Amino acid sequence: MTQAPPPASPLLGVDYFPEHWPRERWERDAQLMVEAGLTVVRIAEFTWSKIQPRPECWDWAWLDDAVELLADAGLQVILCTPSACPPPWMIEADPSISPVLQNGKPLGLGHRRHYSPHHQGYQEASRDMAERMAKRYGQHPAVIAFQIDNELCGNTEDYGPLAQAAFQDWLEQRHGDLETLDQRLGLIFWGHQFNSWSQIPVPCDHSFHPGLQLEYKRFCSEAWVRFCAVQADAMRPHIGERLLTTNCYLHRWGTHIDWSDLVSQGGLDRFSFDNYSSSDHENAFYNDLGRALSPGHWILEQQCGLPQGQNLWPDDPERLRRALLRSVERGAELLTFFRWRQGLFGQEQDHGAILDHHGRPGPTFRQVQEVAAEIAHGEVKQLPPARVGAVFSWEDSWALASSPEAMDHVAISIERVSQAAHLAEEPLNWVLRPEQLQGLELIVVAGKVIRDEAWEEALVAAAEAGACIVSLPLFGAKDRWNAYLPDYQSEIIRKAQGALLERRINLRGEHQLHSQEGMKLGLRAEAWELDADGEVLDRFAGGPLQDQPALFRHAVGRGSWVTLAGYPDPQAFARLLTQLCQ
């Protein structure tokens, strides 16, 4: 990944669909974009059926025209490869391109993302389309970047026969023989010791074996990364210095693809995401994650009006400005608004935009204009370097999500940490690789359920060097096949925590325990036996763990390890972060 320094002030742009509007309107739109203070336009998503209306027929003229017109207005262009929407004739010719949903129905024509990433023919067609686009526009002076596809995966995986066969092959290559697979995953549970790879089902819901579930998530993530890389590799030779990216879909904490792999193996130059956050701390999370993935991350769809199915925008006129500044403060290098003008037709015809349906500049246009000026004048400062970090990995979130209580775990391990940092007004770094621990004073380890020696050594080393580690329940509880480990702690961690984990208790639903210092603790509670040199900071009050340690600290070298015996409520968590930072 190109480690370009972020520009002095981030670029602002907009998502535009010239193909939705009469040609005679385009000039006016370009002129208004410039007036709004925008400098970048993203175009051509979903236009395969316009570029190639029939197998033998290619029509680039309209796109040439649009690029020239925008360039003439002084705008820079990001072009999208249109693979998110295979054209109708292609699906008609080969319906097996469509993925099969969890309910067994194919997702056919009439939607978007109606293709399976496991379909080799479609992968090749997409590669060819991307290459043609790169050859045609890869040297255009106004084109600064290409977006590959749109919102890869979305929230739709393929569970059909194509996916099943690919999954079986993937498992065979990975595990070699069925005995190994059985031993690793524990397939004896409910008697599923396969004696042929072809017997292995696709786990399409939580009623399947958690080992298979986790492997399927890995398999799907790899497939999306490869689907992206195939296009990137085809385009790279033709685009010179132009950048490659894709707009990641980070809805509901975004755990479908390992975005870290996508950036490192997908052939991308920048990490980008679409920002439809519904809360400030969710917005912060995506940006903080973006910063960890790619210095100078991009936001390719920044909500700027009411999306369908969400709540009132105008109630809080500062929300747009705040969302933007929050991203810029966190290092965003480019933001493009979704979208320029409310669409007259199609599924998103009620979605908000910079311009209303009528196309006249109004309050949102002026809001954008003002913030653009503010940003252009360099008035927005980057946040100071974070003292606090939180460890995150996609594999861990998948392991947590393989049980019926999935979202509780994800919400608590990701959302609650974000929320606590937000309440404590502490800049937060998400730590994706051990080397990113460097320089942090306080490191939260929540939801890191798969035990990993390298991480454990790095965390202990950070503590020894002076950092404070705060670990929450389930740390290192499972092996990489999603099975619980019978030893609850590795020796190195047991020493660092200065305590032996005696027992894990499940706290279902709304059930909570309380501590003497007023923490509410949920989801899991733990019973610990402390070494002599452990320092109890708080104890359970009432309940089955009455008077047992709920929070304790142990000195490790020049630093310390703090253990929480439950997931605290956000306010208590924020207070704890503030105390430990002092």
Next chain:
Amino acid sequence: MTQAPPPASPLLGVDYFPEHWPRERWERDAQLMVEAGLTVVRIAEFTWSKIQPRPECWDWAWLDDAVELLADAGLQVILCTPSACPPPWMIEADPSISPVLQNGKPLGLGHRRHYSPHHQGYQEASRDMAERMAKRYGQHPAVIAFQIDNELCGNTEDYGPLAQAAFQDWLEQRHGDLETLDQRLGLIFWGHQFNSWSQIPVPCDHSFHPGLQLEYKRFCSEAWVRFCAVQADAMRPHIGERLLTTNCYLHRWGTHIDWSDLVSQGGLDRFSFDNYSSSDHENAFYNDLGRALSPGHWILEQQCGLPQGQNLWPDDPERLRRALLRSVERGAELLTFFRWRQGLFGQEQDHGAILDHHGRPGPTFRQVQEVAAEIAHGEVKQLPPARVGAVFSWEDSWALASSPEAMDHVAISIERVSQAAHLAEEPLNWVLRPEQLQGLELIVVAGKVIRDEAWEEALVAAAEAGACIVSLPLFGAKDRWNAYLPDYQSEIIRKAQGALLERRINLRGEHQLHSQEGMKLGLRAEAWELDADGEVLDRFAGGPLQDQPALFRHAVGRGSWVTLAGYPDPQAFARLLTQLCQ
């Protein structure tokens, strides 16, 4: 449609299933019906498998017998064509008769309405059955009418391959070529520019293109109308003066078929509906709508006991009487109760009836007897002619219903108007055609989303002639292909409103704004710029539209146009109607 004047006093009758009871009970039933004051009996629904138990075997004897026996008792008979329930042998011989539900499963044997209206063979079989019935009973002196099928459509459309092929043909005939279809609907959205009619999917839920959704509703409605007309045309030559009708299913505001088309093109003499309303204003709506569709409308199933899945009947002994009188006051010409006696077997065995399972007259029988006497004595007066009207069309309700927030719109545009008129104690006319505006003093335009020049001219003419028009948000917002129009008002309406619509704001879910005069306004809020001669009647209090007009009036000829910048709560709406009527 025959414009017969309503009789001095409406007829009362009952739905009877002689085939469910021993032959020896029939006389007693007929005698009790007469004692109850009933004069009409509807029979033969769902009896295809009894009339034609095998392809080559016809058995009319039992039905001849039943008709004679009822006639001998002095009762008049309405006969139903039995096409709502194709017999088992027919489905077994051709399972493609069954419709395919939204979930992809066929609705096969074991239910009712298990046929697709698009199946040509079944349409022909139904035509043949209807013709045979008309030939056999069309001259019988006791037979006064025929009911075609039962609750056409219900709430079940076909989404299977048969329906898809028929929809594709229908689109081709209507739009001529694919470019026209594309241009009209905006299929470029998400890249669905079809190059073959065979690619077009059936839109089976809200995730499909709203243009396709609206066209599919039109297509389905037309198919049901044609299915009805085919039987009507076959019967007409054989029935003399006898009337044709069908019992429309108006559950949940009843927007599946364009009942206006059904009456005008379905070959019917009377509009009839089934009345299972759960509130007084819903009951009023169906009757008011019935009056607009057919002078002297019929109610062919009038709930007279506890239906399955609804709430306690006996708690409110006046409810039955009130429901009946409300219908009679609104011009109903005939009411038949559902049903004579609680069924011992079958899916509706817990459904209420005039007689309980045991068959002895009880409280409901006596209630019916009393109301029948009251009606027969002409004690029920018709309501005075309405001063207030409300514009309604099925196409508009389908356009509103094509988004995820569908039912909110329908509820607000239909239900809230009914409720407000009910609270204001104002008789209400539903206005289905511009000529029905005549004579109204106050005309509400809510949910009329598709712009229509003829309607706009008629409304302005009505205002100029002295009426007050009250328009709510989204009036004329879309074209007939369900796309928003970039100009928010036509010139004629902009002049009539005396204001320019600046902006539409979506208010999702429970969100509401308030006016200074105490209105709560929801779903949409609008920003308006008034001409100099506009009169502001109320303003927004707080919120993003603080102090902007929430309600304003503009003089138009001898009348006026009042604009509401949101959907008011029913109480405020009722107050407004009362004020404007003064």
Next chain:
Amino acid sequence: MTQAPPPASPLLGVDYFPEHWPRERWERDAQLMVEAGLTVVRIAEFTWSKIQPRPECWDWAWLDDAVELLADAGLQVILCTPSACPPPWMIEADPSISPVLQNGKPLGLGHRRHYSPHHQGYQEASRDMAERMAKRYGQHPAVIAFQIDNELCGNTEDYGPLAQAAFQDWLEQRHGDLETLDQRLGLIFWGHQFNSWSQIPVPCDHSFHPGLQLEYKRFCSEAWVRFCAVQADAMRPHIGERLLTTNCYLHRWGTHIDWSDLVSQGGLDRFSFDNYSSSDHENAFYNDLGRALSPGHWILEQQCGLPQGQNLWPDDPERLRRALLRSVERGAELLTFFRWRQGLFGQEQDHGAILDHHGRPGPTFRQVQEVAAEIAHGEVKQLPPARVGAVFSWEDSWALASSPEAMDHVAISIERVSQAAHLAEEPLNWVLRPEQLQGLELIVVAGKVIRDEAWEEALVAAAEAGACIVSLPLFGAKDRWNAYLPDYQSEIIRKAQGALLERRINLRGEHQLHSQEGMKLGLRAEAWELDADGEVLDRFAGGPLQDQPALFRHAVGRGSWVTLAGYPDPQAFARLLTQLCQ
């Protein structure tokens, strides 16, 4: 069924999965079990894929080893036939073994219970497996019993083509000709007079004919009983005095199989169930039912830690002990805990157990140890013989459950009676056969909806002999084909009640009526006309039945018949039981 007297003190045991753990751990586990005070181990569920990993390959060595090791430790063994989980190779070879769910999808590999009981080939394979197991271990001195399959049916029925064909055959054998079927069930409703058995659908939800629904429940129950009997018959010749049982799945009041038939016709020696009750009175119900089915019933899975998806266990440390004692007091002869140690892998990896994942004895181990000692010392007394009985049958619960309000009826007829007896602290006998009425002073008849002459005579005879009968609504309301009877009472019952039932009123949802003495009455209300010698104990207060009898008594011989004109709330019901017992 062998009528062995219960042992002086019940046996305690545990469910163990040696195949989940390293061989070197087994000795330690066996030793800890003995230390805990356990004497029985249930093993080998779900191990078909381990016993027969390929069609031609049998591996009993591991199981021989496990049985020997446990025997050597002094433990007794219950062996399970593994038919709940057909091995993957078998499903791959014949996917038609898998049942088809209500949604139309097959339940294939990846789950458990993925077989249809109607598949003859699988039935034969299961028979063969059971016979081999019986031959191998049927003379082993440590083996005391065999469990057939696991949780037969569960809550999964087959609704696929295999089931449909079998259902059609079953109906033909039972009813002989289609006219008889039609007359009995009332198939004329919605015109379903079949003229070929092959037309009959499988009723997979409440939208089907209630007559077909009830027949389908009978058909399925018989199929499960036969599936069990086939294994039992194959095993019996080889096992000497060893006992046969199966662990019934009694979740949510457990109405899938007629357990009485299962015990009497399934070839079993003991009735056993799995106990995951969520309330004390539910626990009591299963045990009381178990006592009625088999003197000395067994509990083969006794929850002993937090199951997945349930609430906090440790909050109430007495709950485990209470659940156990409640079972022992009610005559349980053997209890085995589910499970020995928390599983590291597989779908239930978060399920509680005696040992935590780490395998070290902890609080639950010690709890078990203490209760085992208490029980072994004979400190737990059996309850005194019950004075109160309640009539129950599975057919009746199915008849009640065939309407959309199904669970309300089941809940009220089973749960409320259990709850009232629990609140009144009265031991309760469930009465499954008329001869079990003997010796009871007070007999509750709730939810006995199918009229049965033998039962009616037995109840009246019990009253004449001095008992008090308390009947609730719908007693004897339907015939055996699930149709309402037009006479509301037989003559014998009309005389016993001393009153004529005039009317049944449905009270939907949360609706309730009140009595003057403070009862709340729901679901159904009834209007009664009392004979001169009836004694009114309570009357309705307000509502449509104002001042009419809500509770009345009639002398019958040396006893009496008390009629409740609604389903009372549990507290009022408990007060009534207490009063009537005095």
